Amino acid sequence: MIRGGATDLIYRGRFAPSPTGPLHMGSLVTALGSYLDARSHGGEWRLRIDDIDPPRQNKASFESIPFCLESHGLTWDGSIILQSQRREAHERALSKLRNAGYLFACGCTRATLGELGACISDCRDRIDIEGSVRYRVPNDVPDLFDDLFLKKPRVSSLPKNFIVKRRDGLIAYQLATAIDDLDEGYTHVIRGGDLLESSLRQMIIHQALGRLSPKYGHLPIVTDQSGNKLSKQTGAPAVDLDTPNANLRLALGILRQPNPPKYMDCVEDILRHATINWRRDVLAF
Template identity: 45%
Template sequence: MTHNGIYVGRFAPSPTGPLHLGSLCTALGSYLDARAKGGQWLLRIENIDPPREQPGAAEAIIRSLQAHQLHWDGEILWQSQRSDAYNHALHQLLNNSAAFYCSCSRSQLSTVGGVHRGDCIAPLDRSDAAIRLRVADDDIHFHDRLLGPITQHPANDGDVVLRRRDGLFAYQLAVVVDDEHQGVTDIVRGYDLVSSTGWQLLLQRALGYHQPHYLHLPLLVDEHGDKLSKRSYAPPLDDLQPEHNIRQVLGYLNQPSPPPELSLTETLNWAVAHYQPNSIPSQPIAINPK
């Protein structure tokens, strides 16, 4: 299960805005899962896309976690400081022919449905090229601890980009490299990322990495069924009401309700002691965030 017998989980937000209830749900779910197993819970800031980063968001995320007493182990890992590791992985993939340079533009790919599969349709220009993972036309099988057996066919979504034409590293590469580097054994994250799992499993295999266990949490959705997110202007967490927020999210995760007289620290300790992963809903959770 692990490199050394120890459970290692993580919370890995992107600093594109402050935390909201949906991101707190992911943070708390991964925290409970790690602490209930006596494991480590790490914090990683996935700041590899400067054009999307909101100034001050990373610091706001850290303040929110501290206000809600979701304390992580060790130092924060910042993806912006990990370029050498990502380049090393890319060289390994290129040398093994598991990845390739691609000069196809979005407009060119639009003529084939926007999905890159197999041979490039543009002449290769390495000075202006992305690097893609070579995705075989095979099924990928994995077990989700909440959802059960899952089969995906990553080739349907094409040869995923690992490094963009502008030189920025892509999420799919960075998350796999960093999970291996940090010894992550269990990934607890939102259901919106389940579709990325097939690509990530292919990358793990191509790089000779271990495969973590997965648990994809249900998304919080609004009255229209849309995911609560920074992009949809979900209101930021009120850091002055951490106990209220924690109890609210415990309810969303269908966890036992802590006694009302407990402090925030006691509430979290109680929630860890009474954690029931099998009670987490498998369907989206409709809420009114206002």
Template identity: 40%
Template sequence: MIYRGRFAPSPTGPLHAGSLLTALASYLDARANNGSWLLRIEDLDPPRTQPGAETSILKTLEAYGLEWDETVLRQSERLEIYREFCEQLLREKHAYHCQCSRSQLKARGAVKNYDGYCIQNPPNSGSPTAIRLRGGLSTPFDDRVQGVQQAEAVSDFTVFRRDGLFAYQLAVVVDDHLQNINQIVRGKDLLSETAKQGLLMQRLSFSQVTFYAHLPLILAEDGQKLSKQTLAQPVATTPDSIRTTLFKTLRLLGQEPPNHLIYNDLTDIHTWGIEHWNINKVPSDLSI
């Protein structure tokens, strides 16, 4: 099997330390396995997209020497593809229209586990509806960092929103399938979403084998994941800062770069990282 991995940032702000950790780990894992490393911009949610963020992310990756293969894929340009797969799910009775608002779900205690109201009471035609996938039992898998993840019951979940936007779950599964991605290295915050994505793969008859590695998160002072909402600072892009940041990120990933490497050029740091990459050394959590 030829390794095909990807890095898939959302353009909600500049690249910060947490997203750089994911980018570097996924890049090194791909290159150490003589694989391809693709770049996907997950810009499905226009209200969250920050003007100029995509350009900033691309320039930062280039400054850090993280060169991707193939053409950059943008989810905002693939809406008709997602629509076709939604229609397939509806035709095959794996999904159904749902008119429930969040306030209605909350009143019925069905926010976390949907109660099937719209299966028994189909919405009126012509009204805005979401599309929900019917739940089921997920497939267990052995995460390369977090260990064995047991099968779990997945409640019905949204693949198309009432506001007309496609859900992340649908887009990521479709894109990974169509891009032949078989190695997913990403943040631990998405570990809980993997069961839903696995179930969706089953319902769409996507048969490719996918291996997962969910990385530890760098947290803000309040214990939350670094993000635009936690005012995460963008990584610096001066030559000295790039070397220092790469060196520190390698250490956060459990790798053991020699002290002198921090003074070497970018090519030397990358070469060392690829030659010595060992995902078995990546910690499941960070103690910082």
């Protein structure tokens, strides 16, 4: 079993959205869950914008995301961190992993990839390849890990290898986030349950670098009426900034937290009540 190594004595958490559009209810729930878990433990809460995929980015969201958080009273500590500023650290980590024998270049196209998008051809044995850079997942990776909320989180399947640097030269999300979460000193990573498998990939990278992972907590996934996960890609509507109190109450309900008394009519009071009454044990899904 891979264990999160950080202690509960100190707490530094974060919310790390990609700037691909305005926040929707699913991302507000994640922001609120990570904020409340941090604040209820007397912890810091940082905001990092994961802007390492320019083709998918939306310029306006660099302003709309912080504005939306502030409108809901979700104020972060320190200045906003931009993941794109960390390129050198990402390259250094790639060098370390490459020297330790974890990486190989892959020239496969989408059509030739195997199950779960893994390279299954002989790329690993060739030295003449221009393409993406992949991380070779060790054979003995367990599929269970400790979670702050879930009893026994099980990752159904992990590919044999995955991309850490793309064919177009951009650093892949898994690598960048694994490294930044270590270097920025987060003790706790609270994120959506759809990222369970990503957490495991990132823990495997931490392990390969000989570093302790943060503790992970996965929150319930927010779905629409047809049961599909809310996401920017599927056109989930932006959070309505005219109704912050109602939005927070709805998000608290999704997180199965007590509803603050009706007379509380500002975000500060609602958040104060929610912080005092925050419960982890109801979050298992």
